[in-house]
Amino acid sequence: MSEYPVTPDEDEAEDLAPLTLPLDAWHQTQGGRMVEFAGYMMPVQYEGIMAEHLWTRENAGLFDVSHMGQLLVSGEGVEAALETALPIDLSTLKLGTVRYSLLLDDEGGILDDLMVARWPGGLYVVVNGATKWDDIGTLRELLPDDVTLNHLDDRALLALQGPKAFAALERHASGEYPLSALTFMKGGQFTLGGVDAWISRSGYTGEDGFEISIPADDVEAVAQLLCGEPEVKPIGLGARDSLRLEAGLPLYGHDLSPETSAVDADLKFAINKRRRTEGGFPGSDRVIRDFADGTARRRIGLTLEGRMAAREGAKVFNNDQEVGIVTSGGFSPSLQHPIAMAYVDAALVAEGTALTIEMRGKRLDAKVAAMPFVPHRYHR
């Protein structure tokens, strides 16, 4: 655990060679094809994206997400302080509960999406890898001096996702209460193969599953232990992306950015009820206005005819009129047809609305579809 500041100079960070994760050697032993992502060398795939995707939907996949930022915010007055920084209602966040929230700029633009969990010693926050240094800087500015922000950079983070994740993890997890006590978005302290672990029932695939925070020094032993279970295979970033797209979950830097807001990103649930009326967080004026008036455009799902995928940046048309832009798109391994997320005019968001997408000079037929594209199977 190291106390902030730990940020390398921003210019310096851009020039640095990609960093390696604690599991780097293990990924390579497993046959992972390593690529640079969010400043780290990470496995994009092992045996192949399609096979890994379908394995996760039917069995259980182990994802290394140690590039993400794990933070602990604590100290006198931390509740009120963190509420000035995030649109979250901490008065309703019970011990061992996890909640999705957003870091907003003063205009209500999205700087990051994140998870907040209540630990006995403070509030545990998990932010995206590519944005973590900026987030730490932003939060430090927003939080008063007597609140401490620790970057838990000596910890690794694994996700075990899929319908058989519980069965595989239960064999090795013990704690004050059984693993079965955790329902979706609940977490607790467990011992996993002798290692102290914070385990929450959460993830980014739409499946039942767990996120596991452990000391970096122990991550290789834990990964090895879990992949020794017959249900579990390591899964790369490629399938992580196709799984989250099918689950309708936005990806920061693609579907979310400072140019998007909570309401047009269709993330109203991330602005907790009390905060919508009381405000008092960055960008709250804009957020409250958007709740009242709506927004000009909205994030929606699209299903495409044929097999050609629409990709990020493709323009969306209603007849001849340009009405939006694709922010994520690809071929859905589970559905066997292309799907996409896009921002389109708010008048065109009704399910079934026929639109076209321009790809390489062709117009692809698409229909507005409800998200998730593949039903969530959370253990509630």
Added chain:
Amino acid sequence: MTRYFSEDHEWIEVEGDLGTVGITDYAQGQLGDITFVELPAEGSTVGKGDSVSVVDSVKAASDVYTPVSGTVTEVNGALADTPELVNTEADTGGWLFRVTLSDAAELGGLMDEAAYKSYVESL
């Protein structure tokens, strides 16, 4: 029949003035699971180095460049329903299109199998 290879990882098998074009096994391995192949129009005239086809994988879309100039005489219709043939049979059943060569001298700028093999090893 002689098979030639390009630095862009296409192969072309030539018999007389007719060439059959595909992507190499190395290329399909790099692209991963192929989900869609966009093929040139039959009868279209293509110039060496033109992007004439696009191979879509779960991950991304990649251009395929024709290694020779000529006229497209036939495309592999099986790829419409089974684009994964490009993964499983890159060198054979996963061929993309056939072209009548307008300038056989262009073949001189391509590699033979041994040269391509050492080219891939150098990457």
